[in-house]
Amino acid sequence: MPGALTRAHRDEWARVVAALAKRFGDLDVAEEAAAEAFATAVERWPEQGVPPNPGAWLTTAATRKAIDRLRRETKRDDKHREAQMVLGDEPPGDQGVIDDDRLRLIFTCCHPALAPESRVALTLRLVGGLSMPEIARAFLVQESAMGQRITRAKAKIKAARIPYRVPRAQDLPARVSGVLAVLFLIFNEGYLPTGSHSGPDRHELTAEAIRLTRLLRALLPYDGEVAGLLALMLLTEARHAARISAGGELITLDEQDRGRWDATLIAEGHALIRERLATGEPPGRYQVLAAINAVHTSAHHIDATDWSQIVALYDRLVRLDASPVVALNRAIAIAELDGPEVALAAVERLATPLAGYHAFHATRADLLRRLGRTEQSRAAYDQAIALTGNTAQTAVLTRRRDRLTGEAPAG
Amino acid sequence: MQYLVTVIAEEANHAGSAEEMAAIDVFNDRLQAEGHWVFAGGLAGPSNATVIDNRDGAALVTDGPFVESKEFMAGFWVLQAPDLDVALRLGTEASRACNRKIEVRPFL
Incomplete structure (x- = not known):
């Protein structure tokens, strides 16, 4: 039974929220009713058995909860509710490129008029179905602060009338790229958490980012x-x-x-x-x-890596994204192809824009170590350690620094 | 749904140039033709503002803006748009036309 519930939550949450958001034009109502419907399922399914179509059962239950709430509120505040109800009946217009409620939901949660951290939180809550405490824990903020962030974002969606729809075809590439940025941010926060009190990685966030990206891929194949x-x-x-x-x-x-x-x-x-x-x-x-x-994952051993192919791909990347971070990663590949001296020269050129970036100092330290310039390498490791916020990274940098003494020049 | 589009300026670029005014006219014509136009206007500088506090019935009149800041409202549009996406699209064009930063805010 817990298996069926977990599966239903994973597979159906976004669909239920999205269907209700479309019908009632109110994300608050949709979220609350979906949560209540799942709570009801937790109570009833163990006794009555899992319904043959869990998704339809949940959507029906949630719709009833939403109507109950709206009835209660209509009595309290007639005019206001009426205005909110109208919002949901907007025709999609000519821009319905792909018609899926979940896709609308994703685009609304990742709308550029919302603050980036709100986009992340909303997407995890409304599309991912993570609970408020789960999201707060994942980003190491107080639950109340996370709750406020989500409440404020939902209030802006309503007050500024951020539409619940798939963008027009000509806006789609930019908006998709905004959605991908949110998903990549979630993944990276799991892959390399920045909090000093966090573990080396947070697998639940990388897994969730992959799940949401799979969903987006199914919607935009x-x-x-x-x-x-x-x-x-x-x-x-x-x-x-x-x-x-x-x-x-x-x-x-x-x-x-x-x-x-x-x-x-x-x-x-x-x-x-x-x-x-x-x-x-x-x-x-x-x-x-x-x-x-x-290319990296095709090599069964580091020595089998096709570095010329990797440098060629970085050249391509530099043309798309001429940022100093890309140039730094290209230099790391250059070290394997043309040696640490050539790479170090390329790295030194990035000193000004990347002075505050731990990976710049870590890369420099590794290259200096390989060139036998021990004292300079040690200083660079110190700077990298001071700048990184990740515990696993601090550990490896410290070990490399402490191993420096007397090491002969190599590679 | 109506949105306030505020033109944000600084002392140095408060007055619009002839080219900017011409671009604003073209934009305004389009707003009217497409049914987005409600109202628009340019404002004199904040040093020309007067603040009145008559909350207790004894009006206190003082010179100057109620908030001193480097950036201020130099003008505004009130636009009609079905949702924020349309309002932001119009705001993007407004910023281009008046050659200033703008802020889009919904009316209640």
């Missing part, structure tokens, strides 16, 4: 960047078990036990990239990042 982001997440998640040591230390790519990578996720990620390559369309940022990860 021909969008290359959606496929690219999903592939990127899968190929990153595939290395999860090999990435953190038993002692909570981050294990970098070159030191990972590749036998512990998840072959199923890698196969799925590679298949997505092959599918995108077959279209012949020019890849966007996420697709190139996914392709870089595909």
